[in-house]
Amino acid sequence: MIEFIKHPWAWYVAGPLIGLTVPALLIVGNKSFGISSSLRHLCAMCIPSNIPFFKYDWKKEMWNLFFVFGIFLGGAIAVNLLGNPNPVEVNPKLATELTGYGITHYNNLVPEDIFNWHSLLTLKGFIFMIIGGFLVGFGTRYAGGCTSGHAIMGLSNLQLPSLIATICFMVGGFIMANFILPLILSL
């Protein structure tokens, strides 16, 4: 059993389990699944700066911060106790492409050749970690949700705006990964 858990989980195991988060949160406390809101609550909590968008009773949304702290702990448990000792197996075409950019380490969730403390101050590292993070935080709030709030929760509830948002997430990702990222990786 533990051997089975240690292997990477197939999509048809993980996908339905992720989907079950939707009814779990609704039944436990009438909460709509959504993660990017936690970033907003953190702003409201720490740096509201009199901005109307951050002036609300964030204490009522504390559940969301407990939820994301749980995700953090879950990540730690999965890697330390249930970790897969082997590097992630990627499509050979991707591996060939990435080798060309000097990415050869597949042991971590992120390529440590780029995502490390030393490269933070290089142009490449700055774009990947700081600009990338900024776009995630800015874009999700502008769109009113992320993959969880729009793609999973919104589509589960048959919301057209969520379908539009999800299509735009994918279009943006396609453009970046196929046309812009190769230029950044070559830096």
Added chain:
Amino acid sequence: MQNRSNTERELKPFESDKICVNKSPLQQNWRHNLKYLIIGIFFGIIFVKSEVVSWFRIQEMFRLQSFHMYGIIGSAILVGMVSIWLIKKFNIRTISGEPITIAPKTFNKGQIYGGLIFGFGWAITGACPGPLFAQIGAGATVISVTLLSAIAGTWVYGHFRDKLPH
């Protein structure tokens, strides 16, 4: 009080703000939040074990080189859809007896502009907000900088919100 009604009026046009109008009269002890912590832990474990939080899997997805991510997102939506349908059909209530309500989303152009911007960020960082937390937990400590930057992005959006097209 005056202040509060002002805030609510200004926020009205944007449906994405539904979130800050938590109307539940239920006053619960903070310990109730532990339930969400536990759901979050399970969720974080699934995230890591299914490699959804792997930068490499996201690159494969956007290059159409693997079915993995599409299978996960697709089956998650399917299970979510059936669950919500069942909840509505049988009027299932929460464990504390409240009726379950889900705020509808209304369209604004932010879903297009913001959606594209988030898509760019998703492909660069290989993470949406949830995976950022899991990656840090999994030991990629430098991602805490990415998370702080994402919080800054959210703040900047809040600051310039009135000037952005919606």
